[in-house]
Amino acid sequence: MSPYKSILLCSGLVLTAQASVLQFTNPTTCCSLLDSKFPGESKVFSSTALEYEALTFYWTPTAQVLPRCVFTPYNTNDVKKAVKLFARRNCQFAVRGGGHSYNPGWAGIKKGVLISLGNMNHTTYNAGTGLATVDGGSRWTDVYGDLLPYNITVLGGRNSDLGVGGYLTGGGISFYANKEGWAADNIEGVEIVLGNGTVINASKTQHSDLLRSVKGGSNNFGIITKFRLATVNATGLFNGWYMRYPFASTDSYLAAAESYCNGGVDTDTRSHIIFSASIVGMGNMTNVALMAYDGALDPSNPPSVLGPFFDGTVANPTFQWFAPNGTIKSATDGLRDAQGSGNRYTMTTLSIRVELSLLKKLRKAWLEMTTTDLRVIPGFLVQFAFQPVGATWIAASAAKGGNSMGITEPLAVMWIQLRWDNQSDDAQLLQYSRRLIRRFEKIASRAGKLASFRYLNYGDRFHKDDIIPSYGSESVTRLQSAKELYDPDNVFGRLVPGGFKIPGY
Numbered sequence: 001m002s003p004y005k006s007i008l009l010c011s012g013l014v015l016t017a018q019a020s021v022l023q024f025t026n027p028t029t030c031c032s033l034l035d036s037k038f039p040g041e042s043k044v045f046s047s048t049a050l051e052y053e054a055l056t057f058y059w060t061p062t063a064q065v066l067p068r069c070v071f072t073p074y075n076t077n078d079v080k081k082a083v084k085l086f087a088r089r090n091c092q093f094a095v096r097g098g099g100h101s102y103n104p105g106w107a108g109i110k111k112g113v114l115i116s117l118g119n120m121n122h123t124t125y126n127a128g129t130g131l132a133t134v135d136g137g138s139r140w141t142d143v144y145g146d147l148l149p150y151n152i153t154v155l156g157g158r159n160s161d162l163g164v165g166g167y168l169t170g171g172g173i174s175f176y177a178n179k180e181g182w183a184a185d186n187i188e189g190v191e192i193v194l195g196n197g198t199v200i201n202a203s204k205t206q207h208s209d210l211l212r213s214v215k216g217g218s219n220n221f222g223i224i225t226k227f228r229l230a231t232v233n234a235t236g237l238f239n240g241w242y243m244r245y246p247f248a249s250t251d252s253y254l255a256a257a258e259s260y261c262n263g264g265v266d267t268d269t270r271s272h273i274i275f276s277a278s279i280v281g282m283g284n285m286t287n288v289a290l291m292a293y294d295g296a297l298d299p300s301n302p303p304s305v306l307g308p309f310f311d312g313t314v315a316n317p318t319f320q321w322f323a324p325n326g327t328i329k330s331a332t333d334g335l336r337d338a339q340g341s342g343n344r345y346t347m348t349t350l351s352i353r354v355e356l357s358l359l360k361k362l363r364k365a366w367l368e369m370t371t372t373d374l375r376v377i378p379g380f381l382v383q384f385a386f387q388p389v390g391a392t393w394i395a396a397s398a399a400k401g402g403n404s405m406g407i408t409e410p411l412a413v414m415w416i417q418l419r420w421d422n423q424s425d426d427a428q429l430l431q432y433s434r435r436l437i438r439r440f441e442k443i444a445s446r447a448g449k450l451a452s453f454r455y456l457n458y459g460d461r462f463h464k465d466d467i468i469p470s471y472g473s474e475s476v477t478r479l480q481s482a483k484e485l486y487d488p489d490n491v492f493g494r495l496v497p498g499g500f501k502i503p504g505y
């Protein structure tokens with residue numbers, strides 16, 4: 001007998017909350033009701049179930065919160081039944097794709113019901129339309145693997161372990177971004193379960209306002225059960241390179257980075273670079289260029305835009321390739337393996353308009369603020385990274401119908417990522433990340449180079465209410481109108497406590 005059966009038998013006594021009352025139904029009752037919707041189907045797991053531990057594992061344990069039960073739908077109809085029930089009974093819930101958000105409660109919920117989409121993970125390709133249809137709970141490694149036999153791929157995670165749902169609804173920076181725009185720009189349509197349980201297909205011709213809204217609008221509109229994605233050719237070689245440069249090379253490194261950000265990137269859109277610097281414990285700071293190239297790459301004769309990072313212009317490079325001359329799958333699997341799960345992490349972000357003197361000031365502040373008392377914390381690593389969103393990227397977004405993110409001028413997305421070992425150090429390191437980003441804001445603002453945009457997928461919990469407003473008032477107004485139309489009862493604001501919300505919801 002289901003563990004929830006007996007609870008359900010007496011649920012009449014506890015089922016008091018109605019949609020109109022601002023009181024949530026007891027999560028145990030919600031779990032029981034849900035279980036009763038799927039008799040004999042083993043789709044609802046309580047904390048005593050063997051499956052529970054795996055279902056509540058997150059890429060970083062900093063994100064972990066424990067739900068009362070986990071619901072594992074297999075198809076759109078399952079999702080629809082659950083959402084209908086939650087809306088009717090005022091049950092709080094969360095939606096989890098690949099579980100890579102750094103923030104506790106974004107793809108998890110304390111005590112409520114977690115909908116984990118991992119069983120919805122099929123990919124198909126229609127050669128006639130040139131579109132791939134990808135289930136909302138898929139991970140990129142499977143998507144790439146399923147599509148490569150057709151010599152095509154889609155814009156997806158640079159780390160192949162990411163889930164498609166969170167990544168695409170947050171925007172999605174892929175290795176093809178400089179040529180093709182945000183990964184979200186390449187969504188041609190979605191099948192989405194709305195807050196009232198209705199399933200609709202949004203495309204560029206039907207409910208186009210909803211389609212545009214989910215491109216950066218996160219989980220505010222519904223649960224996306226299928227993405228229809230434009231594909232790109234993947235017949236040639238794909239390269240992922242990882243190069244290190246010592247502290248002494250910082251000036252030449254930053255000069256080359258500035259030049260790439262301010263124009264170089266647009267001259268060869270097959271290239272892609274993430275610029276970062278890391279400090280691990282008490283070790284020396286190192287500079288890194290994580291480069292990808294959609295084509296062959298011979299390090300002794302690289303594409304000219306990547307030349308400075310190979311030919312000694314940025315002095316003393318150390319080669320550390322992660323996927324030379326392979327495929328998009330091998331490059332992104334390589335990064336997945338390099339960025340293994342299990343450590344405590346946080347991430348915070350802002351955007352700037354790139355200027356060399358500003359990059360130097362930010363680096364200086366970062367080094368000053370990364371003091372010894374932090375560096376001795378077990379497992380300490382801090383990474384300071386940025387990458388350009390150039391003119392060709394922005395033009396590609398516009399040509400494909402636009403998105404919610406409101407970027408009209410080139411900028412660089414900048415982020416700080418912190419890693420450490422022990423929960424007891426959470427407070428100190430979260431505070432450090434907050435102080436650091438505030439100092440960066442001040443410095444960039446004083447230089448007149450602070451951009452308003454904050455990238456949702458790199459956003460932290462302290463900016464819960466700042467991310468969507470950072471898209472600008474025009475985007476916010478559009479998102480609010482879509483919210484009014486497609487989630488008028490605010491199911492995904494009211495009943496889903498985690499995530500970045502639309503102002504007023």
Ligand SMILES: Cc1cc2nc3c(=O)[nH]c(=O)nc-3n(C[C@H](O)[C@H](O)[C@H](O)COP(=O)(O)OP(=O)(O)OC[C@H]3O[C@@H](n4cnc5c(N)ncnc54)[C@H](O)[C@@H]3O)c2cc1C
Nearest residue numbers: 095097098099100101107136158163165166167173219224
């Ligand atoms: C190691 C690592 C590497 C990364 N690399 C990149 C990168 O290269 N480019 C990039 O842009 N970002 C990157 N990110 C950030 C990543 O895009 C976000 O963490 C994103 O949220 C991951 O999606 P997910 O489905 O795995 O996340 P989850 O944590 O499962 O979900 C994140 C949010 O999306 C919502 N959601 C998930 N699925 C759906 C769905 N089907 N319908 C509606 N809402 C849904 C959830 O409710 C949650 O609020 C990286 C993160 C990590 C940890």
